[in-house]
Amino acid sequence: MVTVKQARHPGLEEMTLVAVMGALSDPIRVGLVRVLADGRERGWGELRAPVAKSTLSHHLRVLRDAGLTRTRQEGTRCFVELRREDLNARFPGLLEAVLEVARGDDVGAHVGVTDDSNRT
Template identity: 70%
Template sequence: MSLPRVLAALSDPTRIGIVRVLADGRERGWGQLRAPVAKSTLSHHLKILREAGITRTRQEGTRCYVTLRRAELDERFPDLTRALLAAADAEDVGEVTADES
């Protein structure tokens, strides 16, 4: 979990969008993630986020659920996540939404 890695992961609008959806701390199944990309592409983006240490993925049966690792991020990079999310909200970055569970 290094800073350049995290920034690279977040430099893609789709991935910032995913993080924005997860910002409220709730866990989401990624069938609920509505992103304008193919299934394999979404899988790829989630992998980048996971390997950068930004998200955690939990498997349950055939489904996967993803959460933001907010506590770890805040410990390692104090205040960065908050500032980043605020900036992303201000610019409305990403076209990812989530279905209500």
């Protein structure tokens, strides 16, 4: 019934440093953030990660609950995007610093997107 509980996204004030750090303490999630770092909204199906879909769903929820991403549902499919402006407002400099290191170390390398670019 209330299966898709219309995903609640935390407001700026609800985001906590500890939750964000926790969300970014997993390589898969860092990989997802990196994929979304180009600012483009991505379809769930575009995302590739070496885990079962239920696990991927879990990771996306952790990111969303921490306030890192925004999920939009359109009919049957979901789209995810990085809440870059919100993050920069709430945690100035943090996201950029993390992305910079993640890029340099190639953290979350096995996370990617299908080259099936049918959007944007």
